[in-house]
Amino acid sequence: MCNKDSTPDRIKPFYTTQEPDQEILLIEEEATLKQTLEDSDQLVECTGTVRILQKWSPMGLYFEFPDINTHDFNYGEVEIVSNSFTTTGQIYYVLDNHIAGHIKNDIDIGTDHDLQYVTFHIPNYPDLYGGQSYHDKIDTQTVRWSEVVLEAEGFRIALQPIRDYLGLSQVARSSENIAITGVGQISRIDGKPFKKEKIKPLLNGIRIFLSFSFTNWTAPILVVGSNEVTPKSCEIWQNHSVDADSYLNGWLSSNRGHYLSTAFPGFMKLWANENWREPLELAVHWLIETSRRSGGIEAAIAVGQIPLEMLSCLVFVDDGKILESGEFGKLNAANQIQLLLAHCGIPSEPPSQLKSLSKLSKHLKPTTGPKLITNVRNAIIHPNESNRLAMSKWKNQFSIELEKLYWETNQLLKWYITLILLNRMGYSGQYVNRLIPFPIARYEDVPWNNSIEKAKI
Template sequence: MESSESRFKQSFPAIIPIYLTGEPNQPIQLYQGSLKITQEGTVYEGNGTVFFEWLPSPDVKFLFSKSDNEFLIQLELGKGNLNLSEIQSYAEVFISSIPMDFEHESGDISGTLNKPAILRSENNLSHIVFHLTNFHQFSGMPISTSRAMWRGRLILEAENWNVFIDSLQNLGDIIKSLESKGGYAITHVGRLERSDKKPFTTKDADDVLEALHWFVSFCRGFRTSPILLVGYDNSSEKVWENCTYSYTTSAWRSVHSWFADSQDSCSLGKLFPGFLNRWRSTTWNQPIRFAIHWYLESIAQAGAVQGSIVLMQAAFEILAWTLLVEEKGIISQQEFEKLKAAEKLRHLLSQCGVPLKIPDSLTELLKASKELNWVDGAQALTEIRNAIVHPNPKKRQKYLNRPFPEQIDAYKLGLWYLELILLNLFEYKGKYFNRIANKEFYQENIEVVPWG
């Protein structure tokens, strides 16, 4: 029998997070000590803290306590500069609160950081450690600490970059707390480095980190992003830190995306190179952003089910144009503009290897298709969308008289289409969560993509 010691030797050392949330929405202290605020040549010194606050939305804030209130009357609300004296770091801030009545109020000054507090150098980085909130629990490569081992590593490799993302050891407990309380919690910690081990700058890493935001958001089904970035040099000394918030991160939601909870992390590893290839393309970068944005908003049911059906059509339009007109040139601009929405979607689905037939599991939509002579899913989806958005009273009434379960089926079909189209564009061949399979057991809904 294999010993526990030998198993630990076969695992990767777990990445140690720099910051943790003991409970969802718990503020994270980033700095405590001497602070100096400068505004229009006037300097105020004292002690205070800089902290990452989650609610009502993630932001980095500071609280500056000054015992001597004599000069604070000169301070105004607005921009200023904050010096974190003990680590020689500077940040541009917005002062949002100052004491006005010194006889009855404390001398607290507070505000938010507008731009990152940069610690030392932005060059010659060996690797960057980052944190993720509210991400999936997946089955990954084995990782370990001195006391435990778990299957928690995701490896993403593309171009000259390696990204390692480790789930926290107590991720199950964290997710239970998020399901109960909602909000935000750090669930994973990651590491970005070059595969050739060469040093890099923060500017080099910016595009990869931005791409990673869109990638993990597409995989999660709502927005999440690398946050609380800490850079190290070849001596493993911390030389750079960016604690400000660059991209939107959503509060916890119990939603399904194409990547299922507890699915093998290899699926994400297979997807990343194709995703990054499209991301680097000047033709595809903007359409991918738009399509993933509408995908996430549709899952969130922005504007309810009806609004999501409309938003998905916007994603189909831009993807169809980019693939059929710009990349493949199989349809001219003039021809494309003359096509009906159903024909555009039909061409797009066919090029991406997505079945046109309405799946048998969508029973309500199948009934409607027989009643209304819809030939396939493309026509069904666009007919329902047209009835929502067009002002024609006859069409509007026709939609309003349809049963709501039929609209739910159309919503599911649209999300399924959009997921498969994007997966195909990213040249993915692997397993995904089929949201319309409707099989009894959750894991039975994980299938190979139609073209795989």
């Protein structure tokens, strides 16, 4: 426990949820609703009170005009114009002088004055340990909390759980709903003021970085810029996907949150590279989809190979110019992935922890993990007679349980994606090896560290 003088100031949220899935009223003011009717190109409009709401299931920004003449409006796209903002939306409810719908784009309100700091809110934040514990007294209970600090591009980003994190997060987890349980604050390391346009790319980078690290969609939302004149100089409201699950499934566990501080500068350096920005976001998207297995384990395996092939092409052709496009295209998927693993210092041998894959390897004689996963994936996505007979042989002659084989293939795909991204960030610390589940997260050094040490001997 640290002394009182070294305890960070608690970041005060501007928006809170007293219970999971509690909607938040962001603004209520007079506005004009406009719509061009598709059948006649006629413009209809009406003025009334608009309410902009943050809702959660599904998560997004919504609008409603609770008392407006609905006679001339249809379902479809509309424009909303007020003194504070102009935005577009999609009507999905028209009834009894009440119109409601969802907002289609970002809403940016307030001034463009210099800012001292920016506050954002984090749904289902997983209360990370940042290297030091602090304590709050809430009623009669002493609650431990910690702060994680990220630094890059001259900015400092502090992440904290909210004061009543414990009870709210437990209810959110048990109900599988969403609540604001974390808060963050951005400021310049040198203390100088900055414009809000400077932090928009940073906010998106934070979203992708946290989503990758947690392997759950995690976004900084309900952004508020503050300065010496007013605590709400400007606000940015955006539509983002956020997962209700706050359990960590990626390379990080909550008791080592300070590892984020080590990885973040390298991520932001990669994020600043135009060649990498879209592929990074796509790779994280496919990693999360592979982890969710929302379409079943077979679908997860089918999509899990996509980011590996994409990243291999990016490293060797688009970004690194190591191979010509035609030369790279002659390689099959397994060889493309194997080449990338070797380039990143990641072992391509089938991990011994994955028993079913190791057994299949002995029978089929593929010597690498990439060849195994492509064999399994191709058998799944091309269910022709030959592949059906092959899978029957794996099951009946080799005594391989296909469910276990599929689960291990999916784990290996996620392991490859995670390590490749960490390697490209220049990360050289420890990570959670989730090839097989453990009651307690097992940390180990990234494999390329071993390669570096061997090279020194």
